[in-house]
Amino acid sequence: MAKQASEGSAPRHVAIIMDGNGRWATRRGRPRLFGHQAGARRVREIVEACPDLGVEYLTIFAFSTENWKRTQAEVAGLMLLFRRYITKEAQRLLAKGVRVRFIGDRVRLDAKLVALMDELEAMTAGNTKVHLTIALNYGGRDEVTRATQRLAVEVAASRIRPEEVDAETLSRFLDTCMLPDPDLVIRTSGEARISNFLLWQSAYAEYEFVDTLWPDFSAACFAEVIEGFAARDRRFGAVKA
Incomplete structure (x- = not known):
């Protein structure tokens, strides 16, 4: 079991860029899938591991709007993997008290996959132990663009006055409108970039870039990062006396 974080020190919302799957497979002489x-x-x-560590919200980056550039075989394999994951894990997630949400643009996704996503969201809607959000066909710029389009419709219909539009207003139109902003963003595999992930929401998030490839990122590794978060001094733009 992962070591429990000190009371009051844990990030409420952790977001993870799960990087390194392909390299992990290549090093073992296996295909990327x-x-x-x-x-x-x-x-x-x-x-x-989240409940023992005091993490209420977990958001994972499963497939980006840029990932369509990968080979057709890899994309098709990933889409099949997503369907199998939802089918296999649904009952376990329900039993463990995990509420699942998906963010991202569903228009390009296969109808069968979208139906499974909708079903899992509805099935787990009453759970509160862990809030798992899966970013699927997600990009931060795409999200803000879609949010702005929805907001523009409301302004054009005179339901919102232009002078009422501020950061809080726009936030209500984001995919993550039901979530608190992430306190901590983790990226595995040694890469030190944010890859268009939760750009708006992570304005004051802490970042942790770890060398471990995602398939090797165990609960113990996760607990170590959570413990390190407690030592950080978060000022949110202010200067302490």
Whole structure:
């Protein structure tokens, strides 16, 4: 079991860029999809570690709007993996008290996958132990663009006055409108970039870039990062006396 974080020190919302699946597989002489399968299994462990660590909200970056540029075979394999993950894990997530939400643009996704996503969201809607959000066909710039379009419709219809539009107003139109902003963003695999993930929401998030590839990022690794978060001095733009 992961070590429990000190009371009051844990980030309420952790977001993770799950990077390194392909390299993990390549180093083992296996196809990239083998790494993605291993990465999907790792998700369960991290989700189930959250309650002991004091993490209420977990958001994971599963597939970006840029990932469509990968080979057709890899994209097709990932979409099949998402369907299998939802089908396999649904009852366990329900039993563990996990509420699942999906963010991202669903228009381009397969109808069968979207139906499974809708079903899982509805099935777990009453759960409150862990709030798991899966970013699927998600991009931060795309999200803000879609939010702005929805907001513009409201302004054009005179339901919102232009002078009423501020940061809080726009936030209500984001995919994450039901979530608190992330306190901590973790990226695995040694890469030090944010890759268009939760750009608006992470304005004051702490970042942790770890060298471990995602399939090797255990609950113990997760707990270590959570413990390190407690030592950070978060000022949100202010200067302490």
